[in-house]
Amino acid sequence: MRSYWFGVIATYLHLIAMATYVGGSLIMELVVGHAQKSIPPAQAQVMGEKTADRFLLLAWSALGLLLVSGIMQAYAKSVEPMLMGDGLFDSGYGWSLFLMIALWAVLVVNGSIMTFVLRPRLKGKMGAQVGAAQVQARQGHLMKTVRQMQWITRADLVIALLVPLAGAGLLHGNGLFTTGVLAPLGLG
Numbered sequence: 001m002r003s004y005w006f007g008v009i010a011t012y013l014h015l016i017a018m019a020t021y022v023g024g025s026l027i028m029e030l031v032v033g034h035a036q037k038s039i040p041p042a043q044a045q046v047m048g049e050k051t052a053d054r055f056l057l058l059a060w061s062a063l064g065l066l067l068v069s070g071i072m073q074a075y076a077k078s079v080e081p082m083l084m085g086d087g088l089f090d091s092g093y094g095w096s097l098f099l100m101i102a103l104w105a106v107l108v109v110n111g112s113i114m115t116f117v118l119r120p121r122l123k124g125k126m127g128a129q130v131g132a133a134q135v136q137a138r139q140g141h142l143m144k145t146v147r148q149m150q151w152i153t154r155a156d157l158v159i160a161l162l163v164p165l166a167g168a169g170l171l172h173g174n175g176l177f178t179t180g181v182l183a184p185l186g187l188g
């Protein structure tokens, strides 16, 4: 166990970042997404574009802070060698930490797909001289992209709600996996 206040600040930052990510995802899905369904499609598209721009900024900041404060927490608890894989799979605590980091990595991959692949597709503009068929094709393409973004956002929300469970297990000692549960598999 290292400096008391270092540990308190690390936990504070970790919880603030977690609340930002989880709370933000919930608002996007249950409040913004819901409101979008009751306005005309053209307005819903503009609203989706603007809110997603801002939310992605917030989500990336939260993911960055989760990583930094997570490393600080590991250091405060003197378990930082586990972050390099040292003894990570020797205890229920280590398995839960691994789960937390692996799910964080999935959130980062999903965030990258949204930011660098799907968002640029939504932003592309059409030239003035295009026919009705092209406009229709583009509209179909846009709707497909919007649906893909919705599915990734939903998957992120489920993951973001699961990770704090691993955190709660870590806080209470052995993590989610007790040695008893994993012993038959030769793990933990």
Ligand code: HEM
Pocket (backbone or CB within 6 Å): 010, 011, 012, 014, 015, 018, 021, 022, 066, 067, 069, 070, 071, 073, 074, 077, 100, 101, 103, 104, 160, 163, 164, 165, 166, 167, 168, 170, 171
């Ligand atoms: C690379 C990413 C991450 C690392 C290295 C990390 C590391 C840690 C560590 C070392 C602890 C302290 C466990 C203890 O008290 O013994 C912890 C706790 C916790 N983590 Fe993470 N974590 C990461 C990502 C996340 C994410 C993505 C979430 C949720 C969205 C999250 C939520 C929590 C919660 C709720 C706790 C318990 C409360 C606390 O100690 O702050 N963590 N994490």
